[in-house]
Amino acid sequence: MSAARTTAEARVARHPSSGKVRAALQTVGLSLVALLLVILAMRLVSDSSGRRLDKALAAGKSPAAPDFSLPRLNGDGRLRLSSLRGRTVVLNFWASWCVPCKQEAPLLQAATRRFGSASLVVVGVDAQDFRSDARRFIARYGLTYPVVHDNGASTATHYNVTGFPETWFIDRSGHLVGEHVKGPLTRRQLAENLAIALKR
Amino acid sequence: MSVRGLLLAAVLALLLAPPTAASERHPTLAELEHEVMCPTCHQLLELSDAPIADRIRAFIQARIEAGDTKSEIKQRLVSEFGEAVLAAPPTRGFELLAWLLPILGLAGSGLVIALLAWRWTRLKPEAAKPHLVNGFSELDPKLARRLDEELALLDR
Numbered sequence: 347m348s349a350a351r352t353t354a355e356a357r358v359a360r361h362p363s364s365g366k367v368r369a370a371l372q373t374v375g376l377s378l379v380a381l382l383l384v385i386l387a388m389r390l391v392s393d394s395s396g397r398r399l400d401k402a403l404a405a406g407k408s409p410a411a412p413d414f415s416l417p418r419l420n421g422d423g424r425l426r427l428s429s430l431r432g433r434t435v436v437l438n439f440w441a442s443w444c445v446p447c448k449q450e451a452p453l454l455q456a457a458t459r460r461f462g463s464a465s466l467v468v469v470g471v472d473a474q475d476f477r478s479d480a481r482r483f484i485a486r487y488g489l490t491y492p493v494v495h496d497n498g499a500s501t502a503t504h505y506n507v508t509g510f511p512e513t514w515f516i517d518r519s520g521h522l523v524g525e526h527v528k529g530p531l532t533r534r535q536l537a538e539n540l541a542i543a544l545k546r
Numbered sequence: 547m548s549v550r551g552l553l554l555a556a557v558l559a560l561l562l563a564p565p566t567a568a569s570e571r572h573p574t575l576a577e578l579e580h581e582v583m584c585p586t587c588h589q590l591l592e593l594s595d596a597p598i599a600d601r602i603r604a605f606i607q608a609r610i611e612a613g614d615t616k617s618e619i620k621q622r623l624v625s626e627f628g629e630a631v632l633a634a635p636p637t638r639g640f641e642l643l644a645w646l647l648p649i650l651g652l653a654g655s656g657l658v659i660a661l662l663a664w665r666w667t668r669l670k671p672e673a674a675k676p677h678l679v680n681g682f683s684e685l686d687p688k689l690a691r692r693l694d695e696e697l698a699l700l701d702r
Contacts, residue, residue: 371661378650382643385643441598443598443601474585474586474598474627475626476601479601497625497627497628498628499585
């Protein structure tokens with residue numbers, strides 16, 4: 347033990363700066379690792395925010411719908427979700443290349459006609475798609491409800507969208523209610539979820 | 547840098563620059579399929595048979611025929627699908643880490659190896675010097691005991 351200490355002391359005496367260099371390297375290394383862990387943790391929390399919404403809904407809660415502002419495809423400027431507060435919103439994620447989206451579009455357009463835009467707004471969020479293709483789709487199916495383009499699909503990620511189409515229902519106060527429908531909406535799913543959303 | 551090094555660098559630059567410039571001005575579908583991702587399946591375009599991948603291939607082919615450069619085609623794709631459509635991560639924001647970490651890792655390892663090598667070369671002359679006691683080299687105690695025992699056997 348004492349021999350070892352003597353050797354270490356002798357080494358330090360020979361290289362007085364080596365201890366400082368090692369300490370500095372350790373500090374820099376540890377700081378880098380800590381910084382990386384913090385960044386990764388923040389990234390994970392932001393990625394899992396969509397799953398958080400599904401969990402809350404499954405637990406019978408009504409989480410606030412994440413706000414967004416996206417450019418309109420069938421109109422000028424941008425649409426901010428929070429500007430629709432006071433109206434029930436059917437938030438439908440779709441893409442023009444998605445086959446079930448073609449079956450669903452007439453149902454959503456019919457709901458828009460039936461309820462009028464004063465009480466209910468269908469908002470289409472087109473993602474992972476060419477804008478020109480989406481505009482052709484809008485024209486082909488005669489969609490009059492607002493459709494926005496989600497470049498990079500970041501809004502779809504916030505809403506935990508893993509395929510197309512998917513639909514969320516938002517009540518007048520801006521909270522998610524009912525069911526997160528994955529796949530094409532049926533008439534029954536639309537009626538049941540609208541009944542929940544319009545009642546609140 | 548020596549004259550030979552300069553010449554070598556110049557030859558390499560001449561050899562590599564024209565193909566790079568040509569590829570930028572006249573890209574091929576195969577090249578871009580290797581540099582663009584399918585946004586739905588997160589695979590390289592060349593590996594994907596998703597509907598959107600076929601659509602992107604058709605778009606790239608149309609833009610090549612229209613005379614767009616590689617950068618212009620990539621920029622158009624980014625404006626439609628975001629930065630994630632590019633296979634190489636962008637050089638800003640969080641994605642910058644993907645470029646910086648390997649460089650930092652290499653630089654850090656190089657520094658550690660250089661420091662260790664420096665210390666090792668400084669220690670070596672002293673460590674290599676035999677430890678002398680009264681002008682004689684100090685023996686390992688085990689070896690010394692064995693030597694004593696064997697010499698004692700000879701003395702008998």
